[in-house]
Amino acid sequence: MITYLQNNYPEVLSDLVEHLWLALIPVVVGAALSLPLGYLAVRVPSLYQPVVNVGAVLYSIPSLALFLMIPVIIGVGYLSPLNVLIGLSLYTLALLARTVADALISVQGETTQAARALGYRPLRQLFGVELPMAAPVIFAGLRVATVANISLVSVGALVGSGGLGNLFTGGFQLGFVEPIIIGIVLSMLLAGLCDVGLVLLQRRLTPWTRVGGRA
């Protein structure tokens, strides 16, 4: 194992870096799109069910199938990392749009009524009251999406952009277990670190949730 790392660390390192951005850019894109979409699904109740249903269908498509469908639908190259980036962004969006909507619905009540009574306009109420209150739930969804993305990236190795997944296919073709084990361990470590990072970020952004113990 050590020998393999010594011989191959430049390759492992570049796979790791590729893995990181292939997983995290979709989290950012998906999260950014899910906020307006989730909000819309709350404001326009007839949109809620379609958002939920489309998300569920999208999530049932295997990642390899999704990565393979994108180039034909949007016309990018077969090996473009965009296929993996867009595919994972869609998964993230499917998961988070619903989470955001549910979170916003769950905070409706006395506090939001109080805000309205205080003369908050809708946008100020959204950013000042509803989103902060919904933040713990949204962050929980964000953590799930991030960890899921990090483990899904490796399938991209079959379409030219796999990050640590390159170690899986490369090791498999040569019959070596070392690169596969290294890839699995690094992928899980990455997921763990990103998860911890999100927890810390959430604590900074929502310090009040710590007062009464865990939300």
Next chain:
Amino acid sequence: MLKSKLAAAAVALAAILPLSACGGDPTSGGGTGDASSPAITIGSANFPENQLLAEMYAQALEAKGVKVTRKFNIGARELYLKALKDGSINMIPEYNGAFLAALSPNGEVPNGVTTTDQVNAALQKVLPSGLETLTSSPAEDKDTLTVTAATASKYKLAKIDDLKPVASKLVLGAGPEFKTRYQGVVGLKKVYGLTFKSFKSLDPGGPLTKAALKKNQIQVANIFSTDSAIQTDNLKVLDDTKNLFLAQNVTPVLTKAKVKGDVKSTVDAVSAALTTEDLTKYLAEVAVDKKSYESVAKEFLDAKGIN
């Protein structure tokens, strides 16, 4: 305080979005190189030998100051040719015979084309305008039909023709693409009149194919002639008397626009130095001795005095 923090976070998130959307594609294309040494994205097929070849060319080009992006282990020819076409890669180590077959209508190569020179001449006639082949290497790696020693003695097999009376009892295993290729199931039927009992989709001369052959799940396998397993596992390569599998010299294919400066001379020097024995020997260092592609490619270039 809190709400402004959150609002700021939301704004920041929204600001990152367009940035990441357009900045997230550093590996596609490789730019329109206008300097004398263009940036080249080199691809490789999904088997170790091709990746080793790609790494050899990559290091030789890098030594000349060419900026190389590696996009290895793409897949079968059907897939990487598409990548070559859409500009995802600019160069790949090809095998001239298989490449000719892939470009020919229905995969059928004109009659009488068998030798390296004939193959390369025919290749120029069908090569798409945007691509260029560089000088073929003497190193050859052929597709083969291979059986175990036990199967060979059981059915008295020496050449592919010998399979005819027994093929209906035997399972053929290869990469999924082999089933639809002329230099595969299609040609085996047309040229040799072989219809196998069934076809099993495995991998191109990889661990699945070799494992299935050893376990007798398949009896006939498509394995590459440079594979060291032929020696170590005492496998029998059946003679291709009708030249279905053509001359298969390693032949780099590039996007025409990338062939400038030192590129041609550098790539040709590597091809010229490489022999079939080298291929088998250095591939075994990767596949058996577990050395990295980088170090084995470097060892080869050092041994030949190329960098």
Next chain:
Amino acid sequence: MSLVSPTPMLNYFGYLFDGANWHLSGDSSIPERLAQHIGYTLAALAIAALIALPVGLLIGHTNRGAFIAIGLGNLGRSLPTFGLVLLLVTYLGVYIWPVLLALIVLAIPPILAQTYAAIRSVDPAAVDAAIGMGMRPRQVLFQAEVPMALPLIIGGLRNALLQVTATATIAAYASFGGLGRLLIDGLNRNQYDQVLAGAILVAALAIALDYISAFIERVVVSPGVRERGSRRSRRSRSAVRTQSPTEESPVSASR
């Protein structure tokens, strides 16, 4: 300029709607691929349930070793299954059982974590009442806790089912059957209609299996529990569908 021999790109749905691919007798027909896929999926789910349900019930009932359930749930989600399949096949050989083993490992965490959480979510007053009635621990578990926790337990099973259905496509990369065969073969042969057929069929299968399990859930869950917890369980179940359940999942956090 046709770089690659003529492709059926014009007809994206050719493979799916070609009757020849649906013949039962045909070699590698769609029905055969479907049957293989369902076989792998159900086998892996059944074995995973056999392991994870008892352990989850025990942890939930005794509330000992809860960290195992939660930790395993998190760990399981971060495990790249593609890597695990290739590792097990490389290490143990090209057999179907290493592939099944990987699918089982994938399915255990959601079932275990959700079963544990389901038992813990049962109203303590109801459990106290059961104890007060003189039930033994085993009776408390199987006559009080399990019936009330059943919707959430089944939610965990459905979540695992969905994940395994999607992931079983990877078996094809290791030379086995299932609908993944259409994806891998189509990809390498540049037959896009075959790829698309595989993608549509897997998604359709996942949705169909989810509907069937929803029906089973209606049959086995006590009407009283369904009635009482209908709002909550529907919300949590549908959230479960897209995100693995843990203590920190949106479901429990919003509750």
